[in-house]
Amino acid sequence: MNNDIEKIIKDGTLAPSGENCQPWKFSVSGDRISIYNLPEADRSLYNSKQKGSYIAHGALIENIALSAARYGYDAAVELFPTPAVPNLVSVITLKKATPKIDPLYQYLEKRCTNRKDFSGKKLSTEQKNALIAAARETGFGELRLIDDAPSLAKLAPALAVNDRLIFENKLLHDFFYGHILWKDEEQDKAGGFYIKTLEFLPHQLKGVQMMKKWPVLKIMNKIAGVSKMIAKENAAKYAASGTLGAIVVNGDASKDFVNAGRAVARVWLRAASLGLSVHPCTGVVFFNEQIKDGGAANFSEAQRLMIDEAYKQIVSVFGAEGKTIPMLWRLGFADAPTARSMRMPPVITHE
Ligand SMILES: Cc1cc2nc3c(=O)[nH]c(=O)nc-3n(C[C@H](O)[C@H](O)[C@H](O)COP(=O)(O)O)c2cc1C
Numbered sequence: 001m002n003n004d005i006e007k008i009i010k011d012g013t014l015a016p017s018g019e020n021c022q023p024w025k026f027s028v029s030g031d032r033i034s035i036y037n038l039p040e041a042d043r044s045l046y047n048s049k050q051k052g053s054y055i056a057h058g059a060l061i062e063n064i065a066l067s068a069a070r071y072g073y074d075a076a077v078e079l080f081p082t083p084a085v086p087n088l089v090s091v092i093t094l095k096k097a098t099p100k101i102d103p104l105y106q107y108l109e110k111r112c113t114n115r116k117d118f119s120g121k122k123l124s125t126e127q128k129n130a131l132i133a134a135a136r137e138t139g140f141g142e143l144r145l146i147d148d149a150p151s152l153a154k155l156a157p158a159l160a161v162n163d164r165l166i167f168e169n170k171l172l173h174d175f176f177y178g179h180i181l182w183k184d185e186e187q188d189k190a191g192g193f194y195i196k197t198l199e200f201l202p203h204q205l206k207g208v209q210m211m212k213k214w215p216v217l218k219i220m221n222k223i224a225g226v227s228k229m230i231a232k233e234n235a236a237k238y239a240a241s242g243t244l245g246a247i248v249v250n251g252d253a254s255k256d257f258v259n260a261g262r263a264v265a266r267v268w269l270r271a272a273s274l275g276l277s278v279h280p281c282t283g284v285v286f287f288n289e290q291i292k293d294g295g296a297a298n299f300s301e302a303q304r305l306m307i308d309e310a311y312k313q314i315v316s317v318f319g320a321e322g323k324t325i326p327m328l329w330r331l332g333f334a335d336a337p338t339a340r341s342m343r344m345p346p347v348i349t350h351e
Contacts, residue, residue, distance in 0.1 A: 073096060
């Protein structure tokens with residue numbers, strides 16, 4: 001059992017997480033895996049009340065369930081079983097069963113984020129239906145897809161508000177640069193974005209390195225409007241992506257974000273199985289959560305207005321009034337990503 005559990009946990013940690021922060025650790029006792037959140041892994045404005053990390057935990061749980069079935073176990077999942085220990089996100093109990101290989105299992109390793117330009121080709125009806133069904137299978141979220149030009153034209157600049165604010169808000173800027181892994185050999189030692197996965201073109205990379213220094217960036221924004229230029233370029237890239245998708249759920253409690261993460265994982269794995277490229281563009285929806293949860297002071301008034309307007313636009317295009325949007329993606333066709341992000345070895349203690 002122990003050997004299987006280690007393999008199952010390792011498969012689990014192939015799950016996506018914001019900035020690849022991998023906010024989890026594990027404790028194993030017999031047939032039980034206790035999974036703890038690490039709040040310090042992501043202190044960013046994207047992670048108000050750990051909501052971003054909870055989505056990652058949901059994806060981790062979905063991966064674990066797929067892997068457990070492969071190794072011949074049913075996985076019974078309990079969320080937040082001990083209110084006095086809020087970081088204990090889930091306890092998964094494995095029970096021997098006949099091995100069952102879900103067709104999505106083989107995509108755990110293949111799923112990834114692709115930040116390249118997409119071709120603009122839209123998904124076929126079959127592809128759309130397969131992704132919508134994947135979200136539905138979990139029972140935890142609905143996938144809504146948008147591919148008409150007028151709606152894409154409204155959504156694209158709204159999503160790109162994130163990219164502008166990374167270069168205008170010092171907290172976001174410092175977090176972003178603090179989480180870039182510049183060297184290959186740093187990759188399995190810390191969470192963060194491996195620089196090559198960010199897909200900057202050689203001429204852009206130089207600028208990105210210069211803008212690491214906040215005072216330099218402030219001057220560049222003043223004389224050349226760099227942050228606005230970046231947002232404009234990225235908005236064009238988003239509008240030309242072909243299809244944008246959002247997971248829409250009803251609640252906004254911690255467990256709703258964990259459960260939404262299960263739908264996120266399944267849709268993403270299904271997309272990988274269809275040969276589709278996937279790129280989350282979620283900043284604005286998480287800034288909205290940050291402001292809603294009392295973190296408005298982390299943004300200037302002008303920034304809050306920008307976020308509010310962008311968020312309203314996103315909600316209106318996806319028809320998600322009164323609901324929560326825990327994930328937003330570009331979905332489509334692109335060359336393979338230049339590089340893949342790696343994972344740190346999971347921390348597992350045995351009780
Ligand atoms: C909740 C959540 C939000 C994310 N938001 C973004 C985003 O806004 N932009 C982006 O480029 N990647 C985003 N990502 C992708 C992660 O950066 C990515 O999953 C992580 O770096 C690991 O890489 P991989 O998906 O290739 O395994 C998000 C992932 C999660 C789970």
